[in-house]
Amino acid sequence: MADFSYASLTPDLILDAIESTGILVDSGLLALNSYENRVYQFADEHKQRMVVKFYRPARWSTEQIQEEHDFALELQEQEIPVVAPLVLGGSTLHQYQGYAFALFPSVGGRQFEVDNLDQLEWMGRFIGRIHAVAATRSFAHRPGVSVEAFLYQPRKVLDQTTLVPEELRLPLFTVMDQVIVQTAGQYQQGTFTPIRLHGDCHPGNILWRDGPTFVDLDDCRMGPPIQDLWMMLCGDRPQRLLQIDTLICAYEEFCDFDHRQLVLIEPLRAMRMIHYMAWLSLRWEDPAFPRAFPWFSTPKYWEQQILSLKEQLSALQEEPLSLMP
Structure with a gap:
């Protein structure tokens, strides 16, 4: 393009x-x-x-x-x-x-260790500090996290792409539409005050050397504070419960956190999954993308996405994470 x-x-x-x-x-x-x-x-x-x-x-x-x-x-x-x-x-x-x-x-630095609770505690404190500053004013021009931008528009993009094998379109869009309905309902019922966010706060955008350094605010936008926390969660449910408890306890040393946002974790994960697929599709005419993501146009990739969406649909129906008493 x-x-x-x-x-x-x-x-x-x-x-x-x-x-x-x-x-x-x-x-x-x-x-x-x-x-x-x-x-x-x-x-x-x-x-x-x-x-x-x-x-x-x-x-x-x-x-x-x-x-x-x-x-x-x-x-x-x-x-x-x-x-x-x-x-x-x-x-x-x-x-x-x-x-x-x-x-x-x-x-310089190395990627921080998401399974290291000491480092997660550092992350919670620093994201709390970021959000304490971020909440003092709003963006005037940057977009927000929304179901339109992360679900409905990506769905249209994927419907128009020729990269999805014809024989996989029906199973892919059948489960994707179920995920979209469930996700949109849960996200729109969520309770939060939008603030300025890093927006893409995953481990690859955090360098570690005697503490964290945050890089790449290219996707900063308005949205729920939990957006800058959930991508650090990994492992099974007990691990994620311990991780989110560690993050938020440290976060609250510097910034208040509305615990009702915890119900948004799985909807936000589903939004990121669908948005990512559409992003790759939109960028496919950039020669850098076929070189970097050669698997994107293969049937195996889309079969895996169908499986991942089915798993995410199940996750959306589970009890949300909650903090330890």
Whole structure:
């Protein structure tokens, strides 16, 4: 699709864009693991490692990207370990040859261990701190977590794609529609006050080195606070009960938490599953996606999604997680 073509984003253009901000590049460009955007690491003339991020054209407006940047800077000002864009020439967002881009410091670390309760306790405290700041105001331009954006629109996308094998369409959409009905009902009955969120707070977006560092606020949006917590849960039900109890007890040291949100965990998981399938389908014409996700167009992938949706339908019908007494 032309709207998200990176065909003209050549190495020379990347270097010229970086140097248009006054930063001189003194190394090659190392492509980092990003598919939605194009992200490269390099060293400047002072041998400092930096990262440049080129935003996918036509995905976010200038105002939406600026809100992401302002949110990151606001958190950073409160000494919360978030990787925020660099302010260069009085601005964090730059334009070059039709591309919007930003520069960030390069940070290192390993992925945090979701089954490590000590690290989960750290995570709970820091997300509590993030949300205490986030709740002080709302986004004006960023979207929210909604059934329209995460269920109904993705369902339309998947219905139109030719990537689903014809013989699997009926079983796939039969169970998907059941999941959508159940999920939409439960989510819309949920009780929460929407706040600004990281939005995509999974372990891959958290680097660990003497504590957590949060990266990639590209999907920040308004929504229920539990959205920034549930993706850290793993394992069987007893494990998840212990994990959520650990997270929220630490979270509440810095921010109040409405326990009624716990009923949203499985609906949010179902929304992410369906949204992810549609996201891959929408991006399939970007050459990076068939290379990175070759299994997406295979019958085996869609057979697995049918099974996963059936399991999720069962999970939606189970008793929600609750905190330990």
